[in-house]
Amino acid sequence: MIRAEDVVAEYVAWLTDFLPDDYYHRYREYRWDLGLRRDHQRAAFEAGWLQPTWPREHGGRSLGLREAMEVRLEAAIRSAPKLPNIAGPNVAGPGIRQFGTPEQIDRLLVPLLRGDEWWALGMSEPEAGSDFAGLRTRAVRDGDLFRVKGRKIWTTQAHLSRWCTLYARTDPDAPKHRGISCLILDLESPGVTIEPIRMASISDETFCEVILDDVEVPVANLLGPCNGGWQVALSSLNHERQMIWIMNWVEIQRGLDSVRGSETAHDDYASGEVFTELGALLADAEALRATGYRSLYNELAGRPSPEADILKLLGSLTLQRVWELAAAASGPRSIDDADLLFERQDALAATIYGGTSEIQRNIIAERLLGLPKG
């Protein structure tokens, strides 16, 4: 039997060997080092640590869910270099693996996992944000082509990506979430215009606007069934959902370390005042981890795991409170701390992406508690 401790030990040995000697010392710089992050992704793919539950040829080592979670947690605890294009391996990749034809998998998956080809998620539109199913981009069948017209926005890293999972309306007469298909769009196709949008923060996950003017997409690039795009979107995002709490948990730990290490921590006022909030945040962080384990335990036992639906909401809100406390605890020094400014801005995105907190509350209330739709 594979023991999780052994797997984690092997992973740690691999990671330690990969990272430069001064990685932790200079983490503030390395976290923006795209070259290092690309190298890390490729090496993780080759060593089977990128998607640990997947088979060897797809960047994994066929681990069980429990062992895979321990590896991911360890990666996060050790601040392993962040994937430069999360949408590829963590959203588009699982979608292609689940819904792709053998030809699509064969052509697309390995370059995606190695990071040689980046991916964008063509979901939001100017008029379709939380109401994703209300999207208007049209794909009209024309022989063995779809002709696509429309506009996508907040499309992260589209300007650096080769491919896009493009959600478009293929049946305007069907109820709105049953008329959507997912198309694999080559962003180099004629008729595609990509405009990056300047971010408020120094984030390198730049938004883009993607304008689609009569773009031809081969029917062979349909991902999943025609008009089955809603299911492709849900399944792809679900994979990501399981990762989000781990990322949030570790970022919370980093925030808590920053609170503990702040220069004013020994100031009489600060030291007394921040403790209560610090304790509450420690409870949130531990609850996140315990709930993650609880839902995994239920899943492995073949039971429903409704508690997993709190992870996104609790994790993202806690992350924001952690960095606000870190700012309060560092007093006026918070003003000239560029890293802290970025953390605070970045935390505000966490209650938006992957389904806003308001949508999360609707999901909990309607799906779990059985309250009627508004």
Added chain:
Amino acid sequence: MDVGLNSGQLALRDSVRDVLRAECPPGVARHAMTDPERWRTLWKTVVDLGWAELAVPADGGDGSFGRVDLAVVLEECGAAIAPVPLLSSIGLAGGVLRVAGPAVDEVLEAIGGGVVAALAAHPPGCRLPGVPMTLQNGRLHGRAVAVTGLPRAELIVTLASSADGPVAAVVRVGDGVSVQAVECTDPAQPVADVEIDTAPVVTAPVDMESALATPLLAVAADLVGVADAALARSIEHAKARQQFGKPIGAFQGIKHALADNYVAVERARSLTYAAAARIDDPATSPSAGWTAAALAKAAAAEAAVGCARTGVQVHGALGQTWEHDMHLYLRHAWQGASTLGDSRALYHAVGRRVAGGAA
């Protein structure tokens, strides 16, 4: 680390739930508020079913009767707001004795057999639990406030300072023990103050953090149950009550408040199950066990009070009445919230430890 209930614990939960559904609808708590003897018939059922035996720790390595089992049963009793001294006996008093060594085995056996015990751990004027008594020349002396279950108890477990460090001490209610009845937020779970000046039945040295960890966990479990039950009542009402032509649960003002309640309940439940498993693990340090239990208790009190307060709001004027059950949950939640440390005091204590590098 596994967090959650295995199939045996789920079966235990369901059997306890079924019994309480039949024997203890919420009206029983209301009745117990005005009839001081009402608890006895239910208590007899509880003892006959062997639930009090959970006070005695498991001796085998098969994991039966660990703290997760204890938490499961107390959670169900909390959900039923059962007006019995089970929390007081096996969770609070028994929780301290669990870590007091073989000297107290007989007392634990007695509690397991249905003798009611209470834990005196609140020194006057303190928000956090502590050491209210002193042990000197074989006599126990001191005063404790807000002792849950004391009006129904035969035995008192307390914590005392002695020349050799902290001890757990057991006294029998009687001569040298003055029980002072007080007004209770939740008369279905009466509390009292106590003044002690007598020779204890038995004493045993304890580590303070280990001694308080299981009691904190036990209150957490009880309050998770209260929170869950109060939320269930609010959901039921939000689906049924119509205003402006639709159920009020369709409005986001209500819907989101209840979703936030759900997050609070599951947050507390995860912390509680995780703390139970952690304290059961012999590799856990006393300090880590206390921290886990303290956070669970703080979170559970927030969940219980939050769900009950939202419940009053969701029920509107109905929630203000004696006949509606919501005030029963609210009273139980408020009382439990101040037992063994209110949430802010516990968060503060944990935050200070962690900032100081102690945990």
